[in-house]
Amino acid sequence: MAEPTVVFKRTKSKHAQRARVSTPDPDAASANGGKAEEEVEESVTSIAAKLKKRSKTRAKPKTALSFGGEEEEGGETFKVKKGAISKDLMLSKGVGTALPELEIPRHPTGPTYDAAYLSQLKASTPTARPALPTDAYDADVSMDVDSFAHLSALSAIPDDTAETAIPSASSILAAKQKRERLRANKGGDDYISLSLSKRDDFSQGPHPESRLVREEDELGDADDEFAEYTSAKERIALGKKSRKKEAQKRREEMNEMIVDAEDEDEETKEWEQEQLRRGGLRAQAIEPVAKPVYKPAPIPPVTPIPTMGAAIARLTQSMSELTTSHAQHSTSLTKLGEEQRILEQREKEMREMIAKAEEKRSWFSAFRDWIESVATFLDEKFPPLEKLENDHISLIKERADMIAQRRRAEDADDLALFFGTPPSLQRPPTDELDELGRAVPSVNSPAARANRASARASRRVLRRATNQQRAQEEQEGYSTDASLPPADAEDYRIAMGQLLADAKEIMADVKAEEFKDPNAGLGKWFGEWRTKFGDIYTGAWGGLGMVGAWEFWVRLEILGWNPLERPRSLDSFHWYGSLYKYSRPSEDDEDDEPELGPDGDLVSAMITTALIPRVCRIIESGGLDPYSAKDIRRLIDLSEEIEVSVDKQNQKFELLLKSVYTVFNTAITEIETTLAPFIELNQPRFDPQAIPARRRVLARQYKLLRDLLQWRKHAGDRYGLGNLTTRLVTSSMLPVAESGWEVGGEEMMRKVAQALPAELVPPSLQSLRAA
Known part of the structure; x- marks a missing residue:
């Protein structure tokens, strides 16, 4: 009895032991090939449609990977945005040669799916992917996973190509031991050295028997020079947090690559189509570029010949507008000339005012100095003048007192003669x-x-x-x-x-x-x-x-x-x-x-x-x-x-x-x-x-x-x-x-x-x- 087809679903991350996946039965797979292929096709199409729908609804893809592994805690699903080329590849997966051309009846209203057409379509549909070369190395496939549960989930994905079996523990141990023997003997046809150069090709330094190599003796491997291309700077993440950081970093890089891939122009798409056609993954169905068709310039409609009256009216209107414009410009020029004359007159007046102000300032400055000298002169001369005035008044008063005293004495003498002398x-x-x-x-x-x-x-x-x-x-x-x-x-x-x-x-x-x-x-x-x-x-x-x-x-x-x-x-x-x-x-x-x-x-x-x-x-x-x-x-x-x-x-x-x-x-x-x-x-x-x-x-x-x-x-x-x-x-x-x-x-x-x-x-x- 054949095993049920595995659907691509995300499961919660569980730290469980890696499960062993049984190898599907080839007879059951061939017996139920058509049904399984339809289910796989349907599942792949549905997943691509969901991914496309999610990519449209979201403004920017989130940095989370989803390759059948378990979802990280607190992360978001990375969604692959597939273009037209990806869809063509998905339809043609498992086929190494060009698809045969089907004679599909064209109807003006749409295709008709009858039993004969469906059977012909089923017979022509491949059931397995083309085999990849064993020595090919794909950098995108060599990604780390966070745990062994991811590997188990990936291994559980059914493969339509052939019988895929997971080696047992004893076979793995035997392969390791064989590898160790070959490394120790350094020979044999089955041994392939991971180093591109031999140790004897370079200088062994002053102490070849020592396993400690000085930094200046390391020559010829160019690890520092080509570190970006040899993954020399990569570090293996051991802890949980470091693994999460590495996965997050890879997702960001892949997201950037996807965004760069989406920004394709027409030339890039045309180049990709040509490469697909050369690789035999797609039928040669490139439409020829439409050549521009010459279109003559349209002949303008016939316009009637203007009459004399309309021309005269138009010229009269233009003449009146020019006359009005000329009058306005003349008026503006007259005003500007008058303003210029007024400004020149004001400028002349201002200059005269400035000259008068300067003359006034200088004159009043000299006048103030002279007044100060007069004030100093008067402050010095007024006191002696006032003293002499007081002396003059005292002389006049002394003279008047002498005359008044004598007059009173003479009056008293005369009054005493006819009134008598008073007792006083x-x-x-x-x-x-x-x-x-x-x-x-x-x-x-x-x-x-x-x-x-x-x-x-x-x-x-x-x-x-x-x-x-x-x-x-x-x-x-x-x-x-x-x-x-x-x-x-x-x-x-x-x-x-x-x-x-x-x-x-x-x-x-x-x-x-x-x-x-x-x-x-x-x-x-x-x-x-x-x-x-x-x-x-x-x-x-x-x-x-x-x-x-x-x-x-x-x-x-x-x-x-x-x-x-x-x-x-x-x-x-x-x-x-x-x-x-x-x-x-x-x-x-x-x-x-x-x-x-x-x-x-x-x-x-x-x-x-x-x-x-x-x-x-x-x-x-x-x-x-x-x-x-x-x-x-x-x-x-x-x-x-x-x-x-x-x-x-x-x-x-x-x-x-x-x-x-x-x-x-x-x-x-x-x-x-x-x-x-x-x-x-x-x-x-x-x-x-x-x-x-x-x-x-x-x-x-x-x-x-x-x-x-x-x-x-x-x-x-x-x-x-x-x-x-x-x-x-x-x-x-x-x-x-x-x-x-x-x-x-x-x-x-x-x-x-x-x-x-x-x-x-x-x-x-x-x-x-x-x-």
Whole structure:
């Protein structure tokens, strides 16, 4: 009974003893040859179809071998992708010659499988594979297996070629012993040496009897040179892990070879077909290559000849499009030309701006350096100038104090003649001594009063002798109360001369002309700034900056000048003319007044900045004598000259008016203070000098009233000048006049009533004004 056909199936890896496969019976194989062949064919075809289906469904073949062995644990099945050539080989396996050609009836609908055709096909189908040469060595077949179970599985595959029997253990042992004997004898016809060369062909080295061969003595075998082709580098895997690694490596190499085999082109396939045909494994059924058939170019269809109207219309349309395109291009060129012109103009402007900016930067850098030098100069020169100004004020104040003290003493002497001496002035003289040990006389002593009276008489005689005409016009008490004694006047004159000499010494060490003359320094630089960069000059108030720097030279020029003592017009000063010209840069005709520049009138700015504060300080320090009509006239002239450049509503001009008011208020307060103790006593006594003394007191007070009215007429009723006038008349003049009404008091009050404005006449003097 024949053994059943073995189907190619994978079984689990089992470490079992290798099974012995029995040799199939040839008679049974021949009897059931047709059936077995059909089953084998069917099984091989089904396996190839499954492998092909799996290769299509999978993107990339996995690295696992499947040659009938057991599946490794955790591995994947290697699937062979068979092409058309492999299928042809599978159909023609076991045939060593070309297949006979079968006469298969062709039908338009398909082949017909009848009994005759099937029997003919069965008779022509070979039942065994062609025998392979025994000495042929196939590298693909010489693969290791993981275990003996793989060999048993491979040995269990049925072979259709012939009777395949596994040798027994005794036959294997006998073959080994025979091999050992042949190796030992090294001879015989059956012995084939595995070495391609003999040991005697090479040098045996210095010690041929030794089995140890040095590395440099190994010559001629070329193992290292041809190691890749002789498998010299291969290692036998002994362990389980190493065997798995070797199998995995071989599967990867085979997978790469299969992938390379799939990438075949037409020439490779044609070469393989030719080799199969030469080997007799396939019938010569190569179809001839079809030659290219010449195909003539198709003749285009006949097109009608264009008409004149269509051609004209097409040309007209093209012409209009060209005209439009030309107009657009012309417009674009015009715009580009205009843009280029604008860009060139802007470039020119930018270059000019850059040049101007560089010029401006360099000029302002030089201007800044010069301003810093001016600032250093002013920091050095201002302190001595301010010291000399303070010295001038102290001289004026000392002179005014001397005159005021003498005037108060003379008034007290005259009041004592017709009111009596108050108790406060009758105190006995104290033993006061000066630094030299001399007794200091009392101020109100009879000897002091006699000295003052004789000094006043001598001044009056001297004044009349120098000016006879004015002496006849002046009255008693008008001409001598504002003058110093000759010795004091000479000392004052010497001090003023020394002050002017010290003022010249301030600029003695200055050699540069631009620092000596501000017109050559400040005027030049600021004028150039105004000419070149007018907008920056105006925005930075350059004119006021120049006035602030020019103030030093103005104050230096007016140092030692008392406008009430030495009258001088403002336009006679050098700074006035320089600032006047600077403020009017345009040069017009001589008859026309030049127009002011962007700074306005800088003369006005300088007057309010430097001149008015200086004049106010001089007036408040005693430079203005309220009893002197000459000082009042000069003050009015100076005020009118200032009003030409400065508005009356200006704050600095208000300071000037307030300073004058302060001087008159101080004078009236001193009169009231001096007169109060005498009016409170009011003990007249018979004295021949009482009547002229009363006349002198009323004359001095009337002189103050006249100057006050004159100033009020010019300045207006500001700061209460009218009230101050009424106060002088009612609190000072009336009490003195009423004490001697018949002997000159009534006459003086009538004169006062006629001099006062109607709104300022007190009720007690209304009757005198009407008469």
